[in-house]
Amino acid sequence: MEAQAHRDQEEARINQTLALKIDLKQQQHFPKKLEQVETKENDSSPPLHEVETILHYKFKNKHLLEKAFTHSTYCGENSLSYERLEYVGDAVLNLLISKEQFFLYPNLQPGHLTRLRAVNVDAEKLARAAVKHGLHRYLRHKKPLLGEQIQEFTKAIAEYPLHSNGLIDAPKNLADIVESTIGAVFIYCNFSIDIVWKVFGKLLEPIIDPDTVQKHPVTELHEMCQKKNLNLQFIDLWKESMSVNVLINKKFVGRGIYGSKKEIAHNRAAKDALENFERVLGISTSTNKDALELED
Amino acid sequence: MEAQAHRDQEEARINQTLALKIDLKQQQHFPKKLEQVETKENDSSPPLHEVETILHYKFKNKHLLEKAFTHSTYCGENSLSYERLEYVGDAVLNLLISKEQFFLYPNLQPGHLTRLRAVNVDAEKLARAAVKHGLHRYLRHKKPLLGEQIQEFTKAIAEYPLHSNGLIDAPKNLADIVESTIGAVFIYCNFSIDIVWKVFGKLLEPIIDPDTVQKHPVTELHEMCQKKNLNLQFIDLWKESMSVNVLINKKFVGRGIYGSKKEIAHNRAAKDALENFERVLGISTSTNKDALELED
Incomplete structure (x- = not known):
């Protein structure tokens, strides 16, 4: 009741204050086919502005977006790569999932909340989201084996529609770019966790819930x-x-x-x-x- | 530069929108003397509204505040105790420290940021803040040994002015109530991480920085x-x-x-x-x- 009141208030506040142009009705953006999945090991990644279409979020200044998709092997310098954004994005995502679940499951105790959060923010879950929405195609890197690892991962997840719970190997870089992009949006939108959730909540679907979660x-x-x-x-x-x-x-x-x-x-x-x-x-x-x- | 612009914008936004009555000039609230430190194992804890004075933050509805200071041994029911608020507060604090450090140390790499965050959010650090500001006096519990553990902890920290880095045993319940109170404020203020930081940033001082952090x-x-x-x-x-x-x-x-x-x-x-x-x-x-x- 109280929780619901909070959620209603929050909803109203977001709708009033969001200056963000997200057309959720249009939010249907997936890469064409899994066979076409690939990453480039050179400069010829598709143009980064396409990521904005996937996210339904626009960066006027592209600096943060570029950083979010740049691995240190590409730029040769840590100061230009995504690691720090990933660090912040990880903490933002952790809070967002905690907050959502706190209100969705008012009777769930922390031990169960912890497991539920873990499977929604771990490397496999985020790498799945990256592949599903084609975000990996924009990663700029020079890791010779990554393309192949992504191919393998893409095949492997087909066996586990929701989550394998530790049975398959997710390329960490794919999870990284989801976190770094969350970090980039968080900073760019002036630290509004509501905006970040509007952008990424859909992207992370299906969120694993108490009915679909499995024990490790x-x-x-x-x-x-x-x-x-x-x-x-x-x-x-x-x-x-x-x-x-x-x-x-x-x-x-x-x-x-x-x-x-x-x-x-x-x-x-x-x-x-x-x-x-x-x-x-x-x-x-x-x-x-x-x-x-x-x-x- | 870009980071600074963000911080300025953020500062302006907070100052405009905060409806919160925090008089930071008055923020000098400490328990009298360490010898007087004690916790009650019964109903006679001092009145909870004093916590609002310590925090410089007022809850019109005291429900969340009460929950934040209630251990499950006191109420006999998990649904009335602080554990879930603590779970959310932990994630909020993690994000707040990550965000602060991201901008304060633009050249620090994630490995170092991780260590720096860890010592600022661990049980010892939070328990120290609880004792320093006397928050432990309001914890309602029925743990017979806790009072003694707090006394021991209070003596032990005198040897380590900033942080012992794993050499002393911090009563987890003290850290818990800092996190649960962060969770309570976060929910009560409608999920504004800025307000939470205004309330708790000072309370957690001295924040450990790259000059004062030590390796484990x-x-x-x-x-x-x-x-x-x-x-x-x-x-x-x-x-x-x-x-x-x-x-x-x-x-x-x-x-x-x-x-x-x-x-x-x-x-x-x-x-x-x-x-x-x-x-x-x-x-x-x-x-x-x-x-x-x-x-x-």
Whole structure:
């Protein structure tokens, strides 16, 4: 009630004071097809003003926008690249998601809010938004492998419509440019978090909510073994075979393999163990469905 | 230049639009003496409206303010306690410090900004602000040991005028109420981060800056050993003797003892090792002074 009153007041205030020309009705801007996704390793990125069309937000002075899309490998100087904007944008996004969720879920306790925020601001979530809206095409960089990594990521997310929860590797640079662009808009619009949310709230859809959020597989496996009083071990064979094994009460229950990051092999091992749990151990997993439990 | 223009604009905007009655000239409100510091474990906390005098900020509806100072042990219900406000306040503070530092230190890279932000928002820093301004006296709780912990903390900080960098144990609840109060003001004032900063910027002084920040002793010791190609080991004897030992190239160089938290024993061991480094190992520590290096 009180929360609703606050939201109404806020809404009214935004609508009165926003001098921003955002036509939300037109906000349907996606890259043509995933096959066409590519990044340039040279100067021939498409013109940056197209980003303004994607954002429905105009920078009269393009300086901040240019910075937001410039990786240090491109300009050779940290003072001209996006890192500092990314740092600020990260904090802005964190606040925006916290604020939204505080009012949307008045009975959700901080532990659950924290998980819900984490999956909405992590590298995978932001990289997905970058690819979905084609923002990666404007990143100016000289990282020879990045184009390929983006291609791989784009294929990988097709398997996980919402979020993989740690099972795929998101190119950090894609998440970075979403954060740096948030930072750029925040500074350019004179620090209005309302304007930033108007610009990026839609861009980050679908926002993961208490119904769609999933536990991280490693957390879920730990909790499951604790509840059922089972001994859980992760066996790190990453150096030898790019793999991590899971033993529960000394029984082999799952394996994860991933070459370029041990953490992902670890997460995949947990996921595999969860899938094999009932079959291998003969123990029901009936309690593992609860995503976020509301209070009361 | 551009940053300065933004700051000027912002300043003008705040001064025009703030309907807030803050008389900054009067902002000198401290508890009388440290010996008088105490918290109540019952209903007899001093009246909460005094907090408004400390903050120089008035809540017409006291509901949020009350919540901000209510621990779940007091009300027995999570829905009436400060945890959710604290969650939001934490994100607000993080953004505010990020934003301030972004403009104050235009050449500082994210790695250094991160450390600088961390020491300005961590539990010790916020607990110090709570005690300095006497906010802890208004916390309503039923934690029998908290009063004593606050007394100990108050004595401990006297040894470290600015920040101990991990050597003392800050009662988390003290930091919590600073964050929950930030959350309460943020919501009450309709989400203006400018107003929150007006209220809390002064309260959090002295803000730690690149000249006064210190490396965390564990980081410093790791870096030192890496630079000088020395083998560093922490030997965990906490269960046996509440202590952690440091060996460098198999030589005993330092020990940390702390009963109630292993992490602090660990940090103290690193600090001790740094102090004994030259004497025990006969190797100069000349490179360990650099706090935060500015770019260029």
